[in-house]
Amino acid sequence: MIRRITESVLQDEMSQMWEILNGDEQKILLENFQIQTFKKNGMIYCEGDKPTHLMCLLKGKVKIYKDGIGGRAQIIRLIRPVQYFGYRAFFAEENYGTSACAFEAATIGLVPMEIIENLIKQNNQFAYFFIKELSVGLGRSDTRTVNLTQKHIRGRLAESLLHLKESYGLEEDNATINIYMSRDDLASLSNMTTSNAIRTLSSFYNEKLIIVDGRKIKIINEEQLKKISRFG
């Protein structure tokens, strides 16, 4: 019964990966697949840990971050369902260089990296899946470096808000960003202090670009935000 459930998860939600595999390979994946849940703010893995599993976010929201200088965290990547993560360090033969934490209650599918490694060795399309995944990620990371270092504070925050919208979408009102995020996290995402995140957020509110209600943020002038993000 449980096997039925996990099989349908693999088939339906992780189809991108599942469909590349042949029957035998699917069977191997199924036999080694497990699902784990994490509470809000639960740690999924820590910087320095040994990577053991490929992870696939099935439900919830996850942040990948690095602890920088003086405890200042820096969010590197936001994960949404269905995205894969946690495998880079294994391939690079390193310990994790980042930590992963659930923004909100999360359900994650896990596959031991040895299994993934073997599948890669027998299925080239599967290997190519990771090559593409990593290549896209590397491009993003480089772009992010430049954005974070060269854009001004307003541009960085505007970019983050738009990025949150792209990643997690909007609520039923078609305006409120569908995430409940602290000012602190918003600051880590935008490479600024919490004070500045708060301050800039209220500037945007005064300029009628957004409406802020506690942690809920409604975008009301996306065009202008885009302009500011491009550099304003």
Added chain:
Amino acid sequence: MIRRITESVLQDEMSQMWEILNGDEQKILLENFQIQTFKKNGMIYCEGDKPTHLMCLLKGKVKIYKDGIGGRAQIIRLIRPVQYFGYRAFFAEENYGTSACAFEAATIGLVPMEIIENLIKQNNQFAYFFIKELSVGLGRSDTRTVNLTQKHIRGRLAESLLHLKESYGLEEDNATINIYMSRDDLASLSNMTTSNAIRTLSSFYNEKLIIVDGRKIKIINEEQLKKISRFG
């Protein structure tokens, strides 16, 4: 005769890749391999171009950079012989997100990406080579993001100097960094303005950490530079 030469280049210098391939595959690589030279400051490819070839730096020094906001360039990666580059965008199915330029006269080996793609599809170890290469690169890029955004100006410059030493080594005196780089490039590498690169360099000189003679930089107190890099 020419074939003999290119074969020896593949065998000796690009051995990391060559040795993974079987006889037939090596033949394919050899038949599609060509060597090209670039002058000092010669452009190898540009942001926005369509990626067509895997490149391998055989001789010289190359910088990979992005043109950021207001013409401010940002060096993303330094290439030394023998390192591979130029393939990411193809795998990601994007145009180049960076530009590549020769610091000094460079010799580059080129292989059409279609050939690489086919080799990947028939040789899993070859695929794994790229998975590892990309994984290491992605980790570096993420680390770099945090270093450039969170370290202070002195820390960033110290880090760059040490990085240059690691990348290109020292001259016979075992102290002078083996690269002839403008202050402007040093600034792009360290995410600062040219003025600040110059200023901070002369601070380091006054503190007797380095000796500067034009573009030649001699490291005389590496320990202290490391401390500053870690955060001083």
Added chain:
DNA sequence: ACATAACAATGTTATACAGCACAAATATAT
């Protein structure tokens, strides 16, 4: 050898941003 341009060095000013302190408002746990 000289002119011209590119590069390097340094001082001055302007500004964006970080750090801190404190009060008010919200979450979270018991």
Added chain:
DNA sequence: ATATATTTGTGCTGTATAACATTGTTATGT
């Protein structure tokens, strides 16, 4: 439900660093 901890909002102050201006120095070409 109440207490405790965390998060949020603001103002103020100091500082790092970007921007600008000036001058000296080193390449490059004629």
